[in-house]
Amino acid sequence: MERTTYCGLVNESYLEKEVVLKGWVQKRRDLGNLIFIDLRDREGIVQLVFSQEIGEQALHVAEELRTEFVVEIKGKVRSRKDDAINPKMKTGKVEVEVHEINVLNKAKTTPFYIEDDINVSDDLRLKYRYLDLRRPEMQNALIIRSKITQAVHRYLDDNKFINIETPYLTRSTPEGARDYLVPSRVYPGHFYALPQSPQLFKQLLMGAGFDRYYQVARCFRDEDLRGDRQPEFTQIDLEVSFMTAKEIQTMTEGLLKAVMKMALNVEIKTPIKRITWNEAMDRFGSDKPDIRFGMELKDMAAAVAKMGFKVFDQTLENGGQVKAIVVPGGTEKYSRKQIEAKQEYIKRFGAKGLAWVKVTSEGFSGPIAKFFDEEHVTTVKEIAGAKVGDLILFVADTRKVVADSLGYLRVAFAKELNIIDENEFAFVWVVDWPLFEYSEEFHRYIAAHHPFTMPNEEDVELLETEPHKAHAQSYDIVLNGYELGGGSIRIHQRDIQEKMFKALGFTKESAEKQFGWFMDALDFGFPPHGGLALGLDRFAMLLAKKDNIREVIAFPKNSKASEPLTNAPSKVATKQLDELGLEIEETN
């Protein structure tokens, strides 16, 4: 029997026609000598009918069917009587009267239901991922992902980008994330590293004159996982020669527009808004701001100075910040206890406390309300933009702690109060990043983006004098509070690249040893270039409206970096280790 259509596509155009369908039994409703089966495939569900009148043999087979049996059927499409129409089903106006059926395979009772909105642990879902992936919402998520990559290939091909693969077995480089290492059999004691990104290879392709490169590339980083981080993930990676940062951004906007149109049929407005890194930190307390709502951070230094509240006064005297956000209508919705729970939470960002007042018609109320006289109340309300019934939250600390804490609270309260429009896609460019950040761990500056990022032209000389003041020609594209991607103009001149490594604490010798092979390439007429990489997993997650990238990866790792279905990683045979010249030191 050859399939004539998908279950989910059976509609009135097939009326009175014979169809052959193949699929899984979603549900059996056995009324005795009348049996209904919901048959499911990737396109949806259609109702099958079995009775003595339609076919006695088929009816007997239907009696034995159970959930998730795989069957093929031949039957005639009939319209349902008015009172039997199911408006909740796409195929609800029709049904298939089955006169021939074959069971292609039986199924044990599944550990969870094959339907949307199941309430089971991720662990169980991953262990039976092939069942989990039968669920319509998982199929939709992966279909959206597929549409995104299709749109990317089409758009970039149309724009003369050349798709080139780069190695997965490559060289370990210092800086950046921890590498996944692959031992070499041919060179015992030597290791390949899986790429954290194709960064240097794509730059070399610019040196090779390809001018416009792209790749949907798998990347690997051996760091701990998060909801939006997997140890292997996919980047839409691109690089171009002879374009400015602005030109690259404009071209990326074209790509984003095409993807949004093809994947979701959503039109986005371009050009996409740009804000500087400084502005993002000041206004949103985040380098990846969610701009779908307000509740921006307000500088309260002027309003609360010399008020007699020690915490604020001392922070300001020590060069810190006092900033606040307003929680609209927060007075009634939040108890002291709930606010204190939030205070507890932000301690992980280093905050020592969370000061708050409730705005009442008489002024402020709450534990620190007594420090505010009438004038302070007026100024604070004005600067914060608060009105009666609002809750004002203050954090006084260093710039970083204030930003992390209020940045978190801003999003947390907005989510709880449901003031974020879930149907909005708010893109924003964050530009003009610092070139370096100080690492407490290494007691030196590290690259904020990566060591191949070009400083702003006027900041090049700062590399040798005050590197921490230098800003980069780098840019991140942010969507709904997630870092969707980022890129930069790269260094294409050897002397600047050498200065960069020096600023990062490399000696001339170590830079030469680690990256000499790359810097040599810059000597041979290397074009100015730049590029960008988009996180495909995050992009798919946001378009599929999921809150974890596991939901858009067919076979992801769990939060402990293992894979419950295949039980990877696993131990290997001693013989394998011997071939690699490796010995395992048992620890416990």
Place this chain on the structure above:
RNA sequence: GGUCCAUUGGAGUAGUGGUUAUCUCGUCUCCCUGUCACGGAGAAGAUCGUCGGUUCAAAUCCGUCAUGGACCGCCA
């Protein structure tokens, strides 16, 4: 490396020291010709994650470990 949370039939859960361990769904048997959350009758299914402690008595209190989840660190 750290903090917090969870772990009870196949799934989801109730259960604050003494219960025949609760309920819902599912599973199995029988009945049922218009169901679509089908309905009705009945049945099976749990050493309450592990090890140890406290107690006359532990699913329940304490500790260990394990597994999972969220987060901090980490993620050029």
